[in-house]
Amino acid sequence: EAQVTQNPRYLITVTGKKLTVTCSQNMNHEYMSWYRQDPGLGLRQIYYSMNVEVTDKGDVPEGYKVSRKEKRNFPLILESPSPNQTSLYFCASRQGYEQYFGPGTRLTVT
Amino acid sequence: GENVEQHPSTLSVQEGDSAVIKCTYSDSASNYFPWYKQELGKRPQLIIDIRSNVGEKKDQRIAVTLNKTAKHFSLHITETQPEDSAVYFCAARYNFNKFYFGSGTKLNVKP
Numbered sequence: 617e618a619q620v621t622q623n624p625r626y627l628i629t630v631t632g633k634k635l636t637v638t639c640s641q642n643m644n645h646e647y648m649s650w651y652r653q654d655p656g657l658g659l660r661q662i663y664y665s666m667n668v669e670v671t672d673k674g675d676v677p678e679g680y681k682v683s684r685k686e687k688r689n690f691p692l693i694l695e696s697p698s699p700n701q702t703s704l705y706f707c708a709s710r711q712g713y714e715q716y717f718g719p720g721t722r723l724t725v726t
Numbered sequence: 727g728e729n730v731e732q733h734p735s736t737l738s739v740q741e742g743d744s745a746v747i748k749c750t751y752s753d754s755a756s757n758y759f760p761w762y763k764q765e766l767g768k769r770p771q772l773i774i775d776i777r778s779n780v781g782e783k784k785d786q787r788i789a790v791t792l793n794k795t796a797k798h799f800s801l802h803i804t805e806t807q808p809e810d811s812a813v814y815f816c817a818a819r820y821n822f823n824k825f826y827f828g829s830g831t832k833l834n835v836k837p
Contacts, residue, residue, distance in 0.1 A: 647823070658732070658815055658827035659770070666823060674824060675727065706769060713758060713777075715825070717769040 618643045620718035622707050628724045629697060637692045637721050639707030647710045648690040649674070650682065652703040653720075659706065665690055697725040728753045728820040732828025739806050740836050747831045749816035750798040756826075758819035759799045761790060764830075765812045773814075774801070806835045 620641045629635055641648065649664040651674075661674030665684040679701055681693040690709075694701060702725050707718040729752040739745050751759075757778040762770035776783045776790045776799065783790050787806075792799040803810055816828040 649825070651825075651827075656735075656829055658730075658829045659817075659825075660827070661825055664823055672823065675826065713760075713775060714772050715760070717771070719769055 620707055620709055620716050622718040622721050624721060626722050630726055631698055632696050635694050635697060637705060639690045639718055640688050641709040643709060645709035645711040649708045650692050651706045654703050699725050701725050728756055728818055728826040730818050730826045730828045732816050732831060734831060736832045738834045741806060741808060743806055745803045745806055745833055747801045747814055749828050751818040753820055756818040756820045759792060760817050761801050762815045763812045770815060808835050808837050811835045
């Protein structure tokens with residue numbers, strides 16, 4: 617089954633404790649992206665990747681890092697999380713026009 | 727960059743009526759405009775999209791129109807059903823790789 621997976625689905629952590637949210641797709645898509653969703657703000661793009669080792673900033677990259685060492689994986693790294701990064705995070709992949717979203721990761725930073 | 731505005735933020739209609747959601751964008755370089763439906767606790771799912779060289783696209787009860795001159799595009803849902811109740815997001819793709827989303831419209835279809 618073609619899909620985008622994310623782990624963990626839920627995470628509660630404390631300020632400053634480094635964390636990684638994983639994203640994997642099995643569709644051999646070149647393009648992958650991370651978004652955060654906050655009430656009243658829609659989805660905002662954090663980072664995207666056009667292919668292995670090629671990444672670029674989206675609209676709200678501050679406080680986040682990404683890497684793309686393999687085509688199928690695109691992890692999101694928060695080196696020193698802060699409460700303002702509490703949000704719902706979605707990974708997505710596409711080949712062509714349509715984006716396929718993962719199930720989301722709800723992150724709470726206290 | 728790009729800025730996408732979406733209206734209304736909430737919309738309540740009677741079952742069988744039509745619903746219209748409108749979005750405007752700021753940068754004429756945007757060339758692809760998808761619409762997503764997000765049910766409570768679920769991921770966004772593409773319901774229809776339109777490219778900048780097309781003025782209108784229809785898929786059963788759903789249609790999207792694009793006015794490039796005015797930089798706005800709209801989602802039209804006819805004969806609404808309770809299962810259409812969800813949050814709808816418009817988006818604009820800028821420079822091939824960047825996506826900008828509207829703030830969402832919560833549609834409530836009353837039986």
